[in-house]
Amino acid sequence: MWQSLIETQKSLVPDMLSHMLKRINILTCIRNEEPIGRRSLAKELGMTERVLRSEVDNLLELNLIKVESKGISISAAGRQTLTDVEPFLTLIESRDDLAAQLTEKYSLKDIYVVRGDADHNVLVKEELARLMAEKLTSNLTDGMVVSVAGGSTMALVSKFLKPGFQDLLFIPARGGLGEDAALQANSIVSRLAAAANGEHRMLYAPDSISKASLELLKEEPMVREIIELNNRSSIVIHGIGDALQMAERRNVSGEVISKLQNRNAVGEGFGFYFDADGNIVHKVDTIGLQLEDLKDKDAIFAVAGGSGKKEAVKAYLKLAPQNTILFIDEVLAEYLLG
CATH class of the missing domain: 3.40.50.1360 (Rossmann fold)
Structure with missing residues (x-):
């Protein structure tokens, strides 16, 4: 069932899955390196600071990360999100x-x-x-x-x-x-x-x-x-x-x-x-x-x-x-x- 749903999503809205994977990669990097500064995070992910800034703002709004003076860290909700999605990543990519x-x-x-x-x-x-x-x-x-x-x-x-x-x-x-x-x-x-x-x-x-x-x-x-x-x-x-x-x-x-x-x-x-x-x-x-x-x-x-x-x-x-x-x-x- 899950494989069929994911294949349908890939056909109808392929950008949605790629965008989700991008956010998962950002959250994973933050979890592994926290606290981490924006510049270091952008370098680690191979992204421009401008693109990363937009993603960080979205993740912050979703309460998946915390941004403090010492750097960016993952929130409890963000950590749980990674735990929940991990079993299905193999079906996505x-x-x-x-x-x-x-x-x-x-x-x-x-x-x-x-x-x-x-x-x-x-x-x-x-x-x-x-x-x-x-x-x-x-x-x-x-x-x-x-x-x-x-x-x-x-x-x-x-x-x-x-x-x-x-x-x-x-x-x-x-x-x-x-x-x-x-x-x-x-x-x-x-x-x-x-x-x-x-x-x-x-x-x-x-x-x-x-x-x-x-x-x-x-x-x-x-x-x-x-x-x-x-x-x-x-x-x-x-x-x-x-x-x-x-x-x-x-x-x-x-x-x-x-x-x-x-x-x-x-x-x-x-x-x-x-x-x-x-x-x-x-x-x-x-x-x-x-x-x-x-x-x-x-x-x-x-x-x-x-x-x-x-x-x-x-x-x-x-x-x-x-x-x-x-x-x-x-x-x-x-x-x-x-």
């Missing part, structure tokens, strides 16, 4: 400035950054999913096969995906996980297909089995079909996970947990656990896509949000193929640029 800086630093196909921290604002995760759905749609064509991994953000993408293409096919990128069924790839591909008026296939295979059982299972016709479809899929969408959190979600053995801890695993993707330098420290034997398969795809849509995934994302970028399109939040972007 993306951090294109951070994305541009990251694009210069990392050789990826594209990077998108939304405001906020997904660990502290549920709307940030929804915005990441919405943005991924929007960019995925712009890359789809009739008859395309899309490989899909599991995860909480992946589960939200179907909420924003719209029909518009013929004969789309969504398939699980790998075997099922030992976690909540709603977060497994089998569940997510069915929801994506329903949203896009496409088709989907299921992969009835455990995430981790013995090598002998794995080879036998690969000979099953339904399983062999999924393997072949993954080999010719054009797009892969997946999340980037924290190593120990993902291991616990999948109910792995205590022996594997100890191994991950001893080898300083920080991140996980497609059943591969890696350390801060991007070295693979543990691999789950599973049916489906492998990391080495990703470089041959048209695009890899990778998403992560929240300060808890800082190390995981930083390490993953040492493994990510150049055809990766990365979706992250502001807190991760600032960490990667630090």
Whole structure:
């Protein structure tokens, strides 16, 4: 609902949102630097003193700031206003400035950054999913096969995906996980297909089995079909996970947990656990896509949000193929640029 309202406002009165963001930036700067003089505030914001004077007068009239001899400070009402608006900022404006800086630093196909921290604002995760759905749609064509991994953000993408293409096919990128069924790839591909008026296939295979059982299972016709479809899929969408959190979600053995801890695993993707330098420290034997398969795809849509995934994302970028399109939040972007 909020996203729809904001998009309508952008269409009808785009100046209103830009003006609101300007005032939010002024209030934020005052809060961080108070008390601050007009000249210093204008310099900090990159505004002329004449333009700033008008904004300060308006904010003073609205009782959002206080102007005293020692400088400008924020009022209780102004502080509460910033608190109230902060959860919705991610829906108003993306951090294109951070994305541009990251694009210069990392050789990826594209990077998108939304405001906020997904660990502290549920709307940030929804915005990441919405943005991924929007960019995925712009890359789809009739008859395309899309490989899909599991995860909480992946589960939200179907909420924003719209029909518009013929004969789309969504398939699980790998075997099922030992976690909540709603977060497994089998569940997510069915929801994506329903949203896009496409088709989907299921992969009835455990995430981790013995090598002998794995080879036998690969000979099953339904399983062999999924393997072949993954080999010719054009797009892969997946999340980037924290190593120990993902291991616990999948109910792995205590022996594997100890191994991950001893080898300083920080991140996980497609059943591969890696350390801060991007070295693979543990691999789950599973049916489906492998990391080495990703470089041959048209695009890899990778998403992560929240300060808890800082190390995981930083390490993953040492493994990510150049055809990766990365979706992250502001807190991760600032960490990667630090």
